[in-house]
Amino acid sequence: MSAEESDLSLVQRAQRGESGAFDALVRRYQHKVVKLVMRYVRNPTEAEDIAQDAFIKAYRALPRFRGDSAFYTWLYRIAINTAKNSLAARARNPVQLDSNGSGDEDRPSLEERMIDTATPEALALTEEIRATVSAAIDRLPEDLRTAIMLRELEGLSYEEIAKTMDCPVGTVRSRIFRAREAVDEQLRKIFDGGLGRGEVVG
Numbered sequence: 001m002s003a004e005e006s007d008l009s010l011v012q013r014a015q016r017g018e019s020g021a022f023d024a025l026v027r028r029y030q031h032k033v034v035k036l037v038m039r040y041v042r043n044p045t046e047a048e049d050i051a052q053d054a055f056i057k058a059y060r061a062l063p064r065f066r067g068d069s070a071f072y073t074w075l076y077r078i079a080i081n082t083a084k085n086s087l088a089a090r091a092r093n094p095v096q097l098d099s100n101g102s103g104d105e106d107r108p109s110l111e112e113r114m115i116d117t118a119t120p121e122a123l124a125l126t127e128e129i130r131a132t133v134s135a136a137i138d139r140l141p142e143d144l145r146t147a148i149m150l151r152e153l154e155g156l157s158y159e160e161i162a163k164t165m166d167c168p169v170g171t172v173r174s175r176i177f178r179a180r181e182a183v184d185e186q187l188r189k190i191f192d193g194g195l196g197r198g199e200v201v202g
Contacts, residue, residue, distance in 0.1 A: 007071035026055055033079045039149050040083035050086050054079040069163040077164045136186040140179055147172055148179035
């Protein structure tokens with residue numbers, strides 16, 4: 001049984017009233033949801049609170065889930081919207097991307113994954129490069145920033161991102177392309193010639 005099929009089985013059991021089934025889904029995705037929310041808020045405690053709120057909203061909306069998309073893309077969409085609503089309510093600054101990956105030591109940071117690791121420059125990745133990439137992402141419009149984070153940090157496919165962001169796949173591709181172009185433009189100031197467009201396609 002695939003992970004998606006396993007999720008759907010748990011969802012169906014939860015819809016029948018088995019509380020343990022939803023608990024299993026929470027345990028499966030709690031860490032990922034918290035990490036996703038951490039791209040929007042810097043405070044780990046606040047991120048955990050928002051993640052918990054997202055799971056509560058997902059539980060309440062579970063009767064309406066029909067399996068038209070994967071459970072985790074549906075859950076990610078709820079988590080993103082919950083994080084955005086939290087920021088709007090508190091009049092916080094726009095999302096900031098921590099250059100070290102917000103403490104996720106198990107996953108390479110975005111700039112490390114986007115830079116061609118075959119080049120000598122990449123092997124000697126400097127703080128200047130990290131700062132440049134992070135600053136370029138910070139300046140992106142929210143839709144571009146969310147798309148590139150879901151692709152590069154969460155590893156979602158274009159189709160999954162489209163479902164999460166509720167937009168066509170073509171729009172996702174355009175947003176990710178534009179985000180990478182913005183980062184590439186800044187990196188050209190450091191690397192002679194910058195990144196080739198094909199080298200950053202995940």
